[in-house]
Amino acid sequence: MKRQPTTDPGRASADGSQSPARLETVPDSSSSQWWRALEEGRVLVQQCLACGRSFFYPRPLCPHCHATELEWRDIAGGGTIHAATVVHQPTPIFAGDDPYPVALVDLDEGARMLLRVDEAPAGRPLIGSRVQIATVETAHGPHPRAVYAPDQIGADQQTAPEAQQP
Amino acid sequence: MMTGRSAFVVGVAESDLGVTPDHTPLSLQAQAALRALDECGLSLDDVDALFTAGDWARHPTATLAEYLGVVPRWTDTTNIGGASFEAHVGHAAAGIELGLFDVALITYGSTQRSQGQRRKPRPVEYGTQFDQVAGLPVPVGAYALAASRHMHEFGTTPEQLAEVAVSAREWALLNPVAYRKTPLTIDDVLNSKPICEPLHLLDCCLITDGGGALVVAAGDRLAGVRTRPVEVLGHGEASTHYGITQMPDLVTTAAARSGEDALRRAKINLDDLDVVQIYDSFTITVLLTLEALGFCKPGDAGDFVADGRTRPGGAFPMNTSGGGLSYCHPGMFGIYLVIEAVRQLRGDCGQRQVPGAQTALVNGTGGNLSSTSTVILGTG
Numbered sequence: 001m002k003r004q005p006t007t008d009p010g011r012a013s014a015d016g017s018q019s020p021a022r023l024e025t026v027p028d029s030s031s032s033q034w035w036r037a038l039e040e041g042r043v044l045v046q047q048c049l050a051c052g053r054s055f056f057y058p059r060p061l062c063p064h065c066h067a068t069e070l071e072w073r074d075i076a077g078g079g080t081i082h083a084a085t086v087v088h089q090p091t092p093i094f095a096g097d098d099p100y101p102v103a104l105v106d107l108d109e110g111a112r113m114l115l116r117v118d119e120a121p122a123g124r125p126l127i128g129s130r131v132q133i134a135t136v137e138t139a140h141g142p143h144p145r146a147v148y149a150p151d152q153i154g155a156d157q158q159t160a161p162e163a164q165q166p
Numbered sequence: 167m168m169t170g171r172s173a174f175v176v177g178v179a180e181s182d183l184g185v186t187p188d189h190t191p192l193s194l195q196a197q198a199a200l201r202a203l204d205e206c207g208l209s210l211d212d213v214d215a216l217f218t219a220g221d222w223a224r225h226p227t228a229t230l231a232e233y234l235g236v237v238p239r240w241t242d243t244t245n246i247g248g249a250s251f252e253a254h255v256g257h258a259a260a261g262i263e264l265g266l267f268d269v270a271l272i273t274y275g276s277t278q279r280s281q282g283q284r285r286k287p288r289p290v291e292y293g294t295q296f297d298q299v300a301g302l303p304v305p306v307g308a309y310a311l312a313a314s315r316h317m318h319e320f321g322t323t324p325e326q327l328a329e330v331a332v333s334a335r336e337w338a339l340l341n342p343v344a345y346r347k348t349p350l351t352i353d354d355v356l357n358s359k360p361i362c363e364p365l366h367l368l369d370c371c372l373i374t375d376g377g378g379a380l381v382v383a384a385g386d387r388l389a390g391v392r393t394r395p396v397e398v399l400g401h402g403e404a405s406t407h408y409g410i411t412q413m414p415d416l417v418t419t420a421a422a423r424s425g426e427d428a429l430r431r432a433k434i435n436l437d438d439l440d441v442v443q444i445y446d447s448f449t450i451t452v453l454l455t456l457e458a459l460g461f462c463k464p465g466d467a468g469d470f471v472a473d474g475r476t477r478p479g480g481a482f483p484m485n486t487s488g489g490g491l492s493y494c495h496p497g498m499f500g501i502y503l504v505i506e507a508v509r510q511l512r513g514d515c516g517q518r519q520v521p522g523a524q525t526a527l528v529n530g531t532g533g534n535l536s537s538t539s540t541v542i543l544g545t546g
Contacts, residue, residue, distance in 0.1 A: 023290065023295070023298050023299055024289075024290045024295070025290070025295045026290060026291070026292045026295045028292075031292070031295065031296075034296070056296070056411070057292075057293055057296045057297075057411070058296075063412075082315070082416075083311040083312070083314045083315040083318075083416055084311070084314050085302070085307055085310040085311055085314055085362045085363050085364075085365075086360070086362070086363040087301060087302065087303060087307060087362050088359065088360045088361055088362065088363070089303065089306075089359075089361045089362070090301050090303055091301070091303050093301075094301035097301060099360075100301065102300050102301065102302045102307065102311075103311075104311055104410070104411060104416075112411050112412075113296075113297065113411065114297035114300045114302060114409075114410065114411045115297070115300055116299075116300050116301065123363075124314065124363050124364070127314065127315070127318040128318075138299060140299050143299040
């Protein structure tokens with residue numbers, strides 16, 4: 001998936017207010033590559049060349065089989081909501097956004113991400129619903145967001161097997 | 167060189183609880199430590215191992231040892247969140263069995279209510295940098311996600327979650343030092359403001375100040391001990407993940423392993439238990455833990471706690487202090503689970519005493535449902 005960063009409608013500087021600073025990151029050889037790709041509008045996961053499974057967040061070894069031969073992959077963008085909440089009492093930096101939905105999303109590639117959900121119907125997003133992951137320009141820089149896409153047919157409607165590994 | 171000695175909890179105490187603006191985490195720990203030592207007739211001079219956890223010092227045990235004026239030959243700052251103190255009890259028992267030390271002092275203290283630490287943003291960590299922009303407040307948001315999954319998979323209802331809070335309050339009404347002292351209904355919980363759906367304010371633990379202390383002594387150091395010793399029969403601990411995105415299964419906590427280990431080592435079956443203390447950081451924590459420990463089948467905990475089963479007079483006395491939901495919760499509650507279990511096994515609990523309690527299970531849960539530690543205690 002390669003897509004240009006789009007403007008988050010909820011974040012447009014309609015009131016001309018100053019954007020908060022970008023959130024702090026922890027750069028190292030794994031994370032820096034992910035952040036660089038994100039600046040280009042790409043969302044990466046890592047795939048293990050030994051066991052074939054994908055995982056997120058970035059690190060220098062596969063958390064499933066512990067092999068170190070890994071490959072970066074652009075995600076296709078499709079995912080399924082695994083668990084969901086609506087935040088009513090955010091930490092101070094997100095005060096004023098609330099209430100907003102946040103979900104654990106199982107990517108079709110198998111990795112799991114924690115994402116805000118845009119364009120969800122009122123209330124808690126439905127578990128099992130399809131979403132499309134897109135890079136959105138937020139007040140804190142480009143970040144991946146899930147966009148509700150209930151009509152989309154997923155490659156695999158089931159919970160990703162990787163996410164179930166004990 | 168193994169000595170094979172058994173370990174006994176001989177002293178337990180809270181510090182002042184609730185709102186303690188004139189205290190620091192250190193002074194609360196000192197107050198609780200002196201009370202716990204005083205009740206059993208030991209002194210700081212007897213202490214040769216020191217256990218504590220918290221973010222109030224860079225080197226917590228060294229800081230505390232200096233403050234108390236003790237020179238421990240063994241220290242342990244294991245920090246797995248609220249489960250730390252069950253781990254400390256297990257580690258102390260192991261060290262005593264090995265002959266590494268004789269008398270362990272385990273303490274905790276926090277002034278999070280008076281000093282507002284709860285509201286300060288947490289510094290970014292490696293794993294959280296990638297999803298902090300989602301704006302999930304932790305830990306509550308992580309537990310809310312697990313609750314959403316439990317409701318989805320098993321049909322668990324908000325009313326069933328609320329029953330955990332109502333049961334805790336019923337017990338708190340019998341505890342003179344509990345923070346919450348007014349009756350609570352299921353509707354009160356459901357009508358309290360939403361924090362992270364499906365969790366409401368009253369599904370969440372209190373935010374209080376407080377300290378606590380445990381004294382764990384070797385079986386050959388009990389001469390002159392004034393309290394009834396409570397034996398550490400078994401212990402287990404497990405960590406499955408840290409951040410909620412990495413939890414292997416949102417409805418199965420590490421207690422499935424820590425509980426099995428503790429029960430096996432104690433040679434105790436679930437049916438043998440008289441009272442249980444289960445960390446109730448949030449109502450969902452209790453339902454997940456009951457299932458992970460095997461008290462009921464996966465998905466059945468909502469039905470298991472229904473009909474007042476865990477309330478005073480019910481068939482399954484649980485969280486008899488009032489728990490983190492109604493008694494106190496100074497950031498990490500694990501030490502209070504042990505304090506209450508020991509008092510129940512001594513028969514010291516007055517109005518809330520479970521008659522004839524001889525065996526107790528304590529289960530701490532820390533982080534984002536990340537780590538658990540289970541301890542079995544007994545006087546039988």
